[in-house]
Amino acid sequence: MFAIICGISLVLFIVIQWYSKSRKSKNSPPSPPKLPIIGNLHQLGKFPHRTFLSLAKKYGPVMQIHLGSVPCLLISSSEAARDVMRTHDHHFADRPQKNNYKILIYDCKDVSTAPYGDYWRQLRSISVLHLLSAKRVQSLRSVRAEEISLMMEKIKHSSSTSQPLNLSQLIASTVNDIVCRVALGRKYSGEEGKGFKKLFREFTNLLGMFIVGDYVPWLDWVTHVSGTYGRARRVAKRFDDLLEDVVEDHIKTHKQANHDLGEENHKDFVDVLLWIQRTEALGFPIDRIVIKALLLDMFIGGTGTTASLLDWEMSELIKNPHMMKKLKEEIKSVANGKTHIAEEDLVNMKYLKAVVKETLRLHPPSPLLIPRVNKEDTEFNGYHIKAGTQVIINIWAIARDPANWDSPEEFKPERFLDNTIDVKGNDFTLIPFGSGRRGCPGVVYALSVNEIMLANIVHQFDWEIPGGFETLDMAPSTGFLAHKNTPIIALATPTSN
Numbered sequence: 001m002f003a004i005i006c007g008i009s010l011v012l013f014i015v016i017q018w019y020s021k022s023r024k025s026k027n028s029p030p031s032p033p034k035l036p037i038i039g040n041l042h043q044l045g046k047f048p049h050r051t052f053l054s055l056a057k058k059y060g061p062v063m064q065i066h067l068g069s070v071p072c073l074l075i076s077s078s079e080a081a082r083d084v085m086r087t088h089d090h091h092f093a094d095r096p097q098k099n100n101y102k103i104l105i106y107d108c109k110d111v112s113t114a115p116y117g118d119y120w121r122q123l124r125s126i127s128v129l130h131l132l133s134a135k136r137v138q139s140l141r142s143v144r145a146e147e148i149s150l151m152m153e154k155i156k157h158s159s160s161t162s163q164p165l166n167l168s169q170l171i172a173s174t175v176n177d178i179v180c181r182v183a184l185g186r187k188y189s190g191e192e193g194k195g196f197k198k199l200f201r202e203f204t205n206l207l208g209m210f211i212v213g214d215y216v217p218w219l220d221w222v223t224h225v226s227g228t229y230g231r232a233r234r235v236a237k238r239f240d241d242l243l244e245d246v247v248e249d250h251i252k253t254h255k256q257a258n259h260d261l262g263e264e265n266h267k268d269f270v271d272v273l274l275w276i277q278r279t280e281a282l283g284f285p286i287d288r289i290v291i292k293a294l295l296l297d298m299f300i301g302g303t304g305t306t307a308s309l310l311d312w313e314m315s316e317l318i319k320n321p322h323m324m325k326k327l328k329e330e331i332k333s334v335a336n337g338k339t340h341i342a343e344e345d346l347v348n349m350k351y352l353k354a355v356v357k358e359t360l361r362l363h364p365p366s367p368l369l370i371p372r373v374n375k376e377d378t379e380f381n382g383y384h385i386k387a388g389t390q391v392i393i394n395i396w397a398i399a400r401d402p403a404n405w406d407s408p409e410e411f412k413p414e415r416f417l418d419n420t421i422d423v424k425g426n427d428f429t430l431i432p433f434g435s436g437r438r439g440c441p442g443v444v445y446a447l448s449v450n451e452i453m454l455a456n457i458v459h460q461f462d463w464e465i466p467g468g469f470e471t472l473d474m475a476p477s478t479g480f481l482a483h484k485n486t487p488i489i490a491l492a493t494p495t496s497n
């Protein structure tokens with residue numbers, strides 16, 4: 001009798017499993033065949049966004065792959081991107097909790113990796129209302145102006161020696177110094193500066209590392225044994241010590257000054273965050289971890305991306321001398337004899353803004369955005385999407401889609417001169433900052449830093465590549481980011497008038 005019951009149960013179990021599987025696969029998006037255990041991981045290649053475009057050409061703009069055991073919805077058209085980030089934004093607003101993020105970013109307590117929910121909402125409101133608002137960005141103008149002045153001095157010095165300069169490195173370190181001053185109220189120079197840069201490099205390398213256990217959980221021991229988690233813990237601790245010191249220094253200074261630093265006197269983000277903590281200005285308490293995680297976000301979100309954009313803008317302009325000339329003419333006419341361009345001069349620089357947009361179109365710093373996740377089973381465009389599916393939006397492919405753009409592979413800033421397409425998440429043909437609830441809160445900050453740096457670098461100097469502009473390497477780096485693979489090494493000479 002027992003054997004019969006067991007037999008019937010087994011048959012029922014198999015039938016139910018088969019039925020539910022076939023039901024799901026009937027409604028699942030089209031997908032390429034996958035291998036056991038690794039799924040489609042072997043197909044990623046050096047440039048995942050290119051691989052995903054080739055797959056989309058075969059399986060359509062809404063398709064599914066499996067990275068290990070993780071189902072991933074691949075989105076490759078502007079219409080489908082709008083459906084994810086506008087129509088179904090609330091369904092796809094979670095983020096994957098990756099193992100290295102947990103170690104490096106306070107157990108995913110920052111805005112970019114926090115799970116969708118009340119905690120993330122509170123953090124995001126601090127970022128949007130107090131750290132990255134247009135008013136705050138405006139109030140930090142003088143920091144940008146000072147750091148850009150220093151950068152110009154360095155270029156001038158190198159030009160006086162007639163030695164080529166590593167422009168990419170200079171851009172990256174200036175962007176970094178600006179973020180340090182804006183967020184922490186100080187920057188790190190000399191030996192301390194070298195140490196800080198090395199630490200941050202290690203931090204970002206670990207953050208961007210492919211961790212096999214995120215996709216094949218039972219293989220997570222490989223990352224343990226390889227020592228990667230140990231290294232991540234040590235780097236996280238060193239970064240945490242650094243942030244602790246900065247916060248403690250601020251508290252000491254406020255105490256010595258013996259007055260309650262009012263909102264109008266905030267010099268940097270630590271001041272702002274300590275004020276929010278003290279006054280509970282947003283109606284909820286924030287602890288030390290929140291403060292440090294928000295500071296970390298400014299570094300994670302605000303450095304590599306902003307530097308990469310400027311690197312590509314300068315590369316495209318050097319590669320296209322007639323566009324460089326056109327931009328120089330525009331800046332010169334607005335500058336009206338001034339050497340230094342100020343932020344208020346940027347308003348009338350239409351061509352400069354077109355160059356920025358065109359660069360973001362062809363070289364978005366995050367070609368696949370930051371993956372999102374749906375917490376619950378969701379119906380999407382006629383498909384059943386299982387809870388826990390990661391959503392990858394190939395904005396690189398969308399921004400080169402011939403259905404949206406004429407001559408999509410060409411760098412043509414002119415295409416933006418007679419339309420109102422913006423990059424802030426309203427036009428789904430161009431979404432380098434994402435869109436919707438999880439869209440980038442740093443757009444205004446990023447564009448302010450970018451435009452003023454670009455205007456001054458172009459206005460004050462002529463740029464030449466020692467072997468001729470044709471030899472400038474335009475290859476992108478491999479992996480999930482599309483930064484430049486090799487730095488711009490160029491000769492600067494003060495602009496001849």
Ligand code: HEM
Pocket residue numbers: 111112113124127132297298299301302303305306309364365366369370432433434435436437438439440441442443445446
């Ligand atoms: C050129 C510069 C930048 C680019 C291209 C960029 C791009 C992005 C993208 C694609 C996302 C994901 C959007 C989505 O999922 O829809 C994002 C999120 C984010 N970015 Fe940026 N970003 C830039 C600069 C910045 C700056 C300067 C900051 C801060 C100082 C910043 C902070 C953040 C944060 C905190 C998030 C997470 C938002 C959330 O999950 O709620 N970004 N960014």
